[in-house]
Amino acid sequence: MRKKIVAGNWKMNKTPKEALELVELLKDKVNTDKVDVVFCVPAVDLIPVLDAVKGTNIAIGAQNMFYEESGAYTGEISPAMLTEIGVKYVVIGHSERREYFAETDETVNKKVKKALEHGITPIMCCGETLEQRELGIAVDFIRTQIKIGLAGVSAEDVKKVVIAYEPIWAIGTGKTATSEQAEEICCAIRVVLGEVYGKEVAEEVRIQYGGSVNGKNASELFGMPNIDGGLVGGASLKDEFAQIVNY
DSSP: OOOEEEEEEOOSOOOHHHHHHHHHHHTTTSOOSSEEEEEEOOGGGHHHHHHHTTTSSOEEEESOOOSSSSSSOTTOOOHHHHHHHTOOEEEESOHHHHHHSOOOHHHHHHHHHHHHHTTOEEEEEEOOOHHHHHTTOHHHHHHHHHHHHTTTOOHHHHTTOEEEEOOGGGSSSSOOOOHHHHHHHHHHHHHHHHHHHOHHHHTTSEEEEOSSOOTTTHHHHHTSTTOOEEEESGGGGSTHHHHHHTO
């Protein structure tokens, strides 16, 4: 039985002071018994937020990292830096990173492997544009993202990866894939994993849905057989996140 996982992606929001206020608002309201809860916060918020959640079962994630150990990579953060302060998760390949910072499936692959090497759980994102969906090539496009993103990752390691399906047309738009549309793609992702790693391994990988998840639609989405939780954007910045976790 796969344990649900709900991760809040704060994106470029909340100063350290504001971050602490949000953690105080949420930390006693989210039930971590049946759901793994992760706050993916901006880099400057990591240390204060890690301190604020001590004594709880809430895990902290970064929103990005580089695939080298150290060196002349101005502005980047290494996996060793994240592990030393206690970060357990990292979002890799979010559509905004792909769009604004030219991330490719190949760079995603390097980051996924490096995160695993350091004991950090990658939340690897994939998803199609509205145009790709309308052309009927969404599944083929995502199959490519999955196969390249996980190239060279062993069957044992892939079980530690969380895959987040985020249809680009549903991110921050208020549009949500229907639970059936989301399930169809998450099922297709599991089929691809089965092609590469075998059905038994594929059944152990957790697949999230991300794209305008809110307190009203979480229960239906998370009730689908191949959806194991959510990567939550806007709603993770307010009280509503607790409703989503406690669906």
